Amino acid sequence: MSKNTETSAAVLRTTPLHRVHTALGASFTDFGGWQMPLRYTSDLAEHHAVRRSAGIFDLSHMGEVKVTGPEAGAALDHALVGALSAVAVGRARYTMMVSPSGGVIDDLIVYHVGDEEYLVVPNAGNRERVSAELVARCAGFDCTVEDISLATCLIAVQGPRAQEVLVGVVESGAAMPGALRPLEGSEEDDCGPDVLCGPTLLERLRFYAAVRATAAGHPVLLARTGYTGEDGFECSAARRTPWTCGRSSPVPRRPWSPPSSTASRCRR
Numbered sequence: 001m002s003k004n005t006e007t008s009a010a011v012l013r014t015t016p017l018h019r020v021h022t023a024l025g026a027s028f029t030d031f032g033g034w035q036m037p038l039r040y041t042s043d044l045a046e047h048h049a050v051r052r053s054a055g056i057f058d059l060s061h062m063g064e065v066k067v068t069g070p071e072a073g074a075a076l077d078h079a080l081v082g083a084l085s086a087v088a089v090g091r092a093r094y095t096m097m098v099s100p101s102g103g104v105i106d107d108l109i110v111y112h113v114g115d116e117e118y119l120v121v122p123n124a125g126n127r128e129r130v131s132a133e134l135v136a137r138c139a140g141f142d143c144t145v146e147d148i149s150l151a152t153c154l155i156a157v158q159g160p161r162a163q164e165v166l167v168g169v170v171e172s173g174a175a176m177p178g179a180l181r182p183l184e185g186s187e188e189d190d191c192g193p194d195v196l197c198g199p200t201l202l203e204r205l206r207f208y209a210a211v212r213a214t215a216a217g218h219p220v221l222l223a224r225t226g227y228t229g230e231d232g233f234e235c236s237a238a239r240r241t242p243w244t245c246g247r248s249s250p251v252p253r254r255p256w257s258p259p260s261s262t263a264s265r266c267r268r
Contacts, residue, residue: 063127069143090179173213
């Protein structure tokens with residue numbers, strides 16, 4: 001293993017929620033160079049929790065790569081499969097990075113979070129390769145590629161009661177038209193110019209959409225995405241953020257992360 005390799009068999013990274021996982025009695029495993037919770041009770045119980053209620057997944061081991069600049073969209077059109085520049089601001093797309101021969105390097109989600117800003121989320125085990133490939137493939141474009149993975153944490157709340165879990169935690173968010181379902185019924189209350197209050201935002205946020213929001217007093221990127229097949233949200237924030245996601249919710253649950261639940265596609 002070279003000196004430049006960031007992880008080793010002897011030293012595993014931990015997420016900001018590691019102490020919480022430990023206190024809750026999680027069993028841990030080496031997962032892509034990270035010490036991640038494998039299960040709390042049983043795979044079946046946790047599967048049913050996500051299918052019938054809600055579960056919290058610590059996904060802080062996932063990659064997060066920012067691509068910004070006037071030609072960021074064109075660069076991603078060149079680097080990945082599909083026309084990412086056609087994705088509206090506030091929306092996301094599931095796509096792939098492939099080799100010159102067409103082999104899949106990684107499947108990933110791309111969020112168009114600003115006029116000249118995209119967030120690429122690769123799987124944990126492929127983060128370094130995807131980041132390096134993006135740097136190389138975007139080199140001829142007027143944009144900047146920045147791997148922010150180790151400065152970011154990611155929490156997913158998945159299941160039919162996910163929205164209920166986040167009410168009272170998500171306080172407000174950007175009223176970005178492309179990311180929102182049409183307003184139904186009477187005019188809603190808002191939290192200021194171009195801002196929606198948390199419950200309204202959670203209700204109207206489209207599937208595969210993301211907006212900047214405030215949760216538990218901290219800035220987050222709130223997305224209605226996930227791999228469980230259930231409704232759910234993913235909250236991305238600075239790694240130093242003291243997470244209180246769902247702490248005040250009446251829904252009984254424990255946090256866990258892939259591969260602990262068979263309800264989830266294992267995010268490598």
